[in-house]
Amino acid sequence: MKTRRMIRIIFPYLLLSCFGFSTCDVYSEIKELKNGQEEIKNMLKKVLSRLQSSNTSAQTSSQEADKGSSLVKSRTKEWFSSGGSVVSASKTTLGDNVRFQIEVSFAEPTTPFWVVDQRLIGADEKDFGTTTETLSNTTLFTLDAKKPVSFIMFGIPSKDEMVTNIRFDTEGEDGTIKFDNPITCQSSFSKISDFEYNFFYRCNPELDPRNDWYMEVGLFASFKTKMAEYKQLESRENKYVNVTYERNSTTEATVVLSDETLEKVGDFLFLQSSLTISSRSVIRFILHRSFYDISKTKTANNFKFLEQFPPPPYLEGDMVPVNCEAIGRYPPPIQVERNGAEISSSHNAYIFKNTTKIWSSSSVTFLRASKEIEGNYSCVIEKDGEILISPQSVEVKLKPRLRWDLTKILKSKQNQTRVRVVVEGATGVTLNCSDNSWSWKGNPPAHKEKRTKISEWNERLEVNYTWRKMNIIPEEFNYSSDSPSLSCIAKDKHGDLNFEHTFWQ
Numbered sequence: 309m310k311t312r313r314m315i316r317i318i319f320p321y322l323l324l325s326c327f328g329f330s331t332c333d334v335y336s337e338i339k340e341l342k343n344g345q346e347e348i349k350n351m352l353k354k355v356l357s358r359l360q361s362s363n364t365s366a367q368t369s370s371q372e373a374d375k376g377s378s379l380v381k382s383r384t385k386e387w388f389s390s391g392g393s394v395v396s397a398s399k400t401t402l403g404d405n406v407r408f409q410i411e412v413s414f415a416e417p418t419t420p421f422w423v424v425d426q427r428l429i430g431a432d433e434k435d436f437g438t439t440t441e442t443l444s445n446t447t448l449f450t451l452d453a454k455k456p457v458s459f460i461m462f463g464i465p466s467k468d469e470m471v472t473n474i475r476f477d478t479e480g481e482d483g484t485i486k487f488d489n490p491i492t493c494q495s496s497f498s499k500i501s502d503f504e505y506n507f508f509y510r511c512n513p514e515l516d517p518r519n520d521w522y523m524e525v526g527l528f529a530s531f532k533t534k535m536a537e538y539k540q541l542e543s544r545e546n547k548y549v550n551v552t553y554e555r556n557s558t559t560e561a562t563v564v565l566s567d568e569t570l571e572k573v574g575d576f577l578f579l580q581s582s583l584t585i586s587s588r589s590v591i592r593f594i595l596h597r598s599f600y601d602i603s604k605t606k607t608a609n610n611f612k613f614l615e616q617f618p619p620p621p622y623l624e625g626d627m628v629p630v631n632c633e634a635i636g637r638y639p640p641p642i643q644v645e646r647n648g649a650e651i652s653s654s655h656n657a658y659i660f661k662n663t664t665k666i667w668s669s670s671s672v673t674f675l676r677a678s679k680e681i682e683g684n685y686s687c688v689i690e691k692d693g694e695i696l697i698s699p700q701s702v703e704v705k706l707k708p709r710l711r712w713d714l715t716k717i718l719k720s721k722q723n724q725t726r727v728r729v730v731v732e733g734a735t736g737v738t739l740n741c742s743d744n745s746w747s748w749k750g751n752p753p754a755h756k757e758k759r760t761k762i763s764e765w766n767e768r769l770e771v772n773y774t775w776r777k778m779n780i781i782p783e784e785f786n787y788s789s790d791s792p793s794l795s796c797i798a799k800d801k802h803g804d805l806n807f808e809h810t811f812w813q
Contacts, residue, residue: 385496385497385498385508386496387494387495387496387510388466388468388469388470388494388495388496388598389415389416389466389468389470389492389493389494390415390464390466390470390471390472390492390493390494390596391414391415391416391418391420391464391465391466391467391470391471391472392412392413392414392415392416392418392420392464392472393412393413393415393487393490393491393492394410394411394412394474394487394490394491394591394594395411395412395413395446395486395487395490396409396410396411396484396485396486396487397409397410397411397474397476397484397485397589397590397591398410398482398483398484398485398590399476399477399480399482399483399590400482401455401482404454404455405452405453405454405455406452406453406454406455406457406478407450407451407452407453408450408451408453408460408462408476408590409448409449409450409451410448410449410462410474411443411446411447411448411449412446412447412449412462412464413445413446413490414447414464415466415492416466416467418464418465418466418467419431419465420449420462420463420464420465421462421463422438422449422451422460422461422462422463423459423460423461423462423463424451424453424457424459424460425457425458425459425629426459426617426619426620426629426631427627427629427671427673428629428631428660428671428673429451429673430660431449436658437451437452437453438450438451438452449462456711456713457478458478458713459475459478460475460476460478461473461474461475461476462474462476468598469598469599469664469665469666470495470596470597470598470599471596471597472493472594472595472596472597473594473595473596473597474591474594474595475591475592475593475594475595476590476591476592477589477590477591477592480590480592482590483589483590484590485587485589485590485591489513491511491512491513491585491594492511492512493509493510493511493512493583493596494509494510494511495507495508495509495581495583495596495598496508496509496510497581497598497600499602502570502604503564503565503566503567503570504562504563504564504565505562505563505565505579505600505602506560506561506562506563507523507525507560507561507562507563507579507581507598507600508558508559508560508561509523509558509559509581509583509596510557510558510559511583511585514557514558515556515557515558515559516557517555517556517557519585520585520586520588521559521583521584521585521586522583522584523553523555523559523560523561523581523582523583523584524540524541524561524581524582524584525541525551525561525563525579525580525581525582526538526539526540526541526579526580526582527539527541527577527578527579527580528577528578528579528580528614528635529573529576529577529578530573530576530612531572531573533699534612534613534699535612535613535614535615535698535699535700536576536578536612536613536614536615536634536635536636537615538580538614538615541563547566547568548565548566548568548569549563549564549565549566549569550563550564551563551564559583561581563579570604574603574604574605575603575604575605575607575610576603576610576612576636577601577602577603577604578599578600578601578602578603578635578666579599579600579602580597580598580599580600581597581598581600582595582596582597582598583595583596584596599666599667601637601666606637607637608637608638609636609637609638609639609691610636610637611634611635611636611637611638611639611640611668611689612634612635612636613632613633613634613687613698613699613700614633614634614635615700616631616632616633616687616700616702617631618702619702619703619704620709621705621706621707621708621709621805622677622704622705622706622707622709623677623706623708623709623732623733623734623763623765623766624676624677624678624679624706624734624763624765624766624802625676625677625763625764625765625766626676626677627673627674627675627676627677628673628674628677628681628704629671629672629673629674630644630671630672630673630674630685630702630704631669631670631671632644632669632670632671632687632698633667633668633669633670633687634667634668634687634689635666635667636666637665637666638663638665639663639666639667639668639689640663640668640689640690640691641661641663641668641670641689642661642668642669642670642687642688642689643670643687643688643689643690644659644670644671644672644685644686644687644688645685645686645688646681646683646684646685646686647683647684648686651672656674656675656676657672657673657674657675658672658673658674658675659671659672659673660673668689670687677706678706679706679802681704682704682705682706683703683704684701684702684703685701685702685703685704686698686701687700705802705803706734706802706803707733707800707802707803707804707805708731708732708733708734708737708798708799708800708802708803708804708805709731709732709733709798709805710729710730710731710796710798710805710807710809711730711731711732711768714728714730714770715727715728715729715730715809716728716811717792717811718772723776724774724775724776725774725775725792725811726772726773726774726775727772727773727775727792727794727811728770728771728772728773729741729770729771729773729794729796729809730768730769730770730771731768731769731796731798731805732762732766732767732768732769733766733767733769733798733799733800733802733805734765734766734767734800734801734802735761735765735766735767735800736767736800736801737766737767737769737798737799737800738769738798738799738800739769739771739796739797739798740796740797740799741771741773741794741795741796741797742794742795742796743775743792743793743794743795744793744794744795744808755772755773755774756770756771756772757769757770757771757772758770758771769798773792773794775792775811791810791811791812792810792811793808793809793810793811794808794809794810794811795807795808796808796809
């Protein structure tokens with residue numbers, strides 16, 4: 309089967325939740341250090357001193373000089389708009405099938421996309437269950453998926469390096485939400501000095517400070533590694549970064565960076581501002597994100613690969629995505645390779661690519677997992693005749709997987725608890741668990757086993773275990789002893805999966 313290639317303007321999608329990325333040493337220090345107020349005061353005094361010096365030397369009137377940095381803040385800001393707004397959304401479940409729909413009003417031409425777990429899918433790909441329907445003034449997008457799905461998101465990029473992500477509630481009940489006055493938001497950015505920055509969001513209808521929404525700022529930087537790493541900035545004061553927020557009808561964030569931070573990551577530093585608007589409905593939240601290059605030295609065409617999510621266990625027949633991203637200044641297109649070889653048209657693959665002035669993204673989704681797709685995958689860029697390979701590779705293997713959503717406590721009594729562990733794997737998959745808690749050291753009795761065929765290659769195995777409490781429990785272990793803990797190994801013809809699971813009560 310020939311490779312399905314799809315090249316569109318699509319924003320990066322691995323950064324949707326901003327979790328899963330490791331942090332470099334300086335950002336670990338940012339989180340861990342608990343410096344006193346005096347250090348912050350000294351840093352801010354240095355900031356004010358530089359601003360006053362800058363204002364004095366400028367060719368301005370004495371009245372303007374007295375205003376200091378407030379003059380900069382009051383200048384007319386350039387506002388960037390999101391690509392569209394949500395009119396309605398719905399979720400409908402029928403047996404093992406679930407349908408997600410979203411109606412959008414677009415402010416400008418754009419290329420929206422779906423994210424299903426870690427797979428990026430175009431908005432009109434019938435083979436992947438996505439379709440579009442043009443209505444009078446809006447467009448209706450539909451995604452039909454097989455259960456279970458844990459992450460469903462709809463993305464709307466804009467021309468201004470701003471993207472809107474609509475996250476669905478996959479675990480909640482079916483329903484529909486309609487917005488009589490769809491919310492539209494804009495972002496803005498101001499550089500106060502080389503170490504102080506302002507970020508803004510405003511919306512229509514206006515944001516209400518009493519409602520459930522919040523603003524955050526994060527940074528992408530490279531420190532002692534060849535890869536870019538992401539760090540969500542905390543408002544807790546420390547000697548590296550100071551972040552403050554103003555929560556009004558227009559929300560504002562102010563970031564002050566220390567000299568030490570700029571010296572360590574000054575040649576490669578990008579900030580991301582985000583506004584999250586929660587919605588207790590079939591939509592969990594609407595997230596707006598904007599990106600800014602604040603590097604001290606802006607070297608042309610400088611870029612870094614981003615760290616990748618570790619892949620989950622895959623079963624034969626699954627769709628398997630392999631994703632690569634880079635951030636920087638006009639990063640070149642990325643090629644995904646397996647075991648050092650280009651993925652050619654002989655593979656059963658679906659390919660997405662995108663490059664913008666800040667991002668480069670490439671995604672290969674194998675339509676059906678088999679032994680031949682196992683291997684190490686690398687992100688590769690050709691620049692000025694030089695081949696650049698990401699320092700990080702991703703290993704894809706077939707092996708059993710634990711169904712966390714189905715593994716639970718069935719019944720709990722005073723002296724014993726019955727639990728169920730559910731795994732999926734190739735036909736004939738086995739499960740062996742031992743008690744890892746204080747109540748028992750050995751194999752807990754398994755008194756019920758159930759197998760269900762889920763495909764022509766795979767089956768689901770459910771095993772019930774009985775966990776018994778000790779008659780005498782040391783006082784210091786009272787809390788943990790009430791929660792069964794199992795150490796398990798699942799095996800099938802493709803491989804083994806070792807895991808531990810605690811059933812919190």
